[in-house]
Amino acid sequence: MGTLVRGGTVLSVDRAIGDLPRGDVLVEDGRIRAVGERLDAPDADILDATGMLVLPGFVDTHRHTWQAVFRGLGADWTFAEYGRATHGVLRPLHRPEDVYVGTRLGRLEALHSGVTTLLDWCHCTDTPAHGDAALDALGRTPGRSVFCYGAGVAADGPVAAELARMRDRVPGDDALVTMAAGLRGPQRTSIENTAADVAAARDLGLRVSVHAHVRAGRRPVAAMGEHGLLDDRTTIVHGNGLDDDELAMLADAGCSVSISPDVELKMGFGWPETGRMLAAGIRPTLSVDDCLSAGGDMFSTMRTALGVQRGLDTAQGRPPSLTARDVLEFATLDGARALGLGDRIGSITPGKQADLVLLRADDLTLFPVNHPVGAILSAGHPGLVDTVLVAGEVVKRGGALVGVDLDELRERTLRSRARIAAAAGVPLDGSWLPV
Incomplete structure (x- = not known):
């Protein structure tokens, strides 16, 4: 059935495909099946990318x-x-x-x-x-x-x-x-x-x-x-x-x-x-x-x-x-x-695995987007990352990581930091300059 990433501005990083001001990306079995201006995939789940920039991870x-x-x-x-x-x-x-x-x-x-x-x-x-x-x-x-x-x-x-x-x-x-x-x-x-x-x-x-x-x-x-x-x-x-x-x-x-x-x-x-x-x-x-x-x-x-x-x-x-x-x-x-993965990832190319990032283009940091690549390089930041796919699986959606207990990780992080800092006898306020 697959997933259709629909209606975004696609920055393929594939020179044969180029950029699509309004494009679709069809993902099946974790791979990019097709890239085009308007793809016909009636059985696919729709991932609405309207108002977003779609680029490789x-x-x-x-x-x-x-x-x-x-x-x-x-x-x-x-x-x-x-x-x-x-x-x-x-x-x-x-x-x-x-x-x-x-x-x-x-x-x-x-x-x-x-x-x-x-x-x-x-x-x-x-x-x-x-x-x-x-x-x-x-x-x-x-x-x-x-x-x-x-x-x-x-x-x-x-x-x-x-x-x-x-x-x-x-x-x-x-x-x-x-x-x-x-x-x-x-x-x-x-x-x-x-x-x-x-x-x-x-x-x-x-x-x-x-x-x-x-x-x-x-x-x-x-x-x-x-x-x-x-x-x-x-x-x-x-x-x-x-x-x-x-x-x-x-x-x-x-x-x-x-x-x-x-x-x-x-x-x-x-x-x-x-x-x-x-x-x-x-x-x-x-x-x-x-x-x-x-x-x-x-x-x-x-x-x-x-x-x-x-x-x-x-x-x-x-x-x-x-x-x-x-x-x-x-x-x-x-x-x-x-990394030896150029045939697997790195561009939105049919046959490659679907590692994709969707950035919010309606955010005031970028809007209005005139030169998409220039906008990303000039003003991009993590807060724009709405959705992330790895091998076709959605791992971040609506700005939140999927299936991750961040509260538990934060608690473990603070315990680890406190123990090591105490054992080292160093402050955590930026005043420690090692000699």
Whole structure:
């Protein structure tokens, strides 16, 4: 029978289909069956999208979801302060149940704001039970998630056995929860350990994600390239300050890049490398990174990426290197491709799974909508997200998540936060600056 999403402004992010000022999307068995101006589906259930923008779900390619309980605490932190506070003080006090609560809270927040697919870069994995808790939280939360297992940042030994154990717990490559490997990388461990991690991931058929930005003159991408550790299954996170030849290495190997513009600016990584990636032939993807210092929605992330790059272009005497539509593609189709899901999600294309977001266009933030993509990039915010579908299932309707006990989650969140903060002896009012 299926569902007919009827009468919305459809932004397909499929260049062959384009935008439909008034369009319908037919969903059957979790997949997009047809897209058109007026579809005939008399037996379908009607999901009225009148007065709404219909677009693919957002894809966040890198987020440390377990940190959501302490959102906002690091608004004034540098990257060094973040490392000392988060991994030196807070992470060691997290029990598995705290990881579960933080991951569930963060994943629901993302879903609430239209992020239908999220790569959870989980590096609070000090024990097997911690990794299990994060994976369980993703599995019990509506949404499409990639559990990216990252060895605890203090770990300096082999991780292949634990990576394989976690791989056995993931339902399968066609499930809503899949898996990737988070590399410690040459900035955290030896190149020998990095090579061993990549080999273990490849043996398990996993894509890899690795943090790499320049500090103290190091060349992390060059090191990986020289050891044959870059290919089209590799995502580089951040990439700030990489040399031009390193960008060429990434492009030649078919790597993807995940940019976190808000965190990179606030924590002192340097200018987001959106424009340099484009110039090198790499389509960037976008990520929130962490909610200690950045908002958890893709709207603000897209807006920062667009504004900063256009400002840099102007300051350096160049014409604008990207448009609002480019950035929407970064946050949808390009993100899906980076996660190996480009044939499954990322655009409203017949045959793909129906991950859809419906935004209220009658809200005074957007109304009247003249340039739909421009409106989303200029003024979009989570409060506009009325309805969300994942694989054709409605997981948010009328502005509320479906079948989620938020009161119970809030209680567990506050208990977790109180216990960890008390054990750490730190205030929660923003006055704590780690030394």
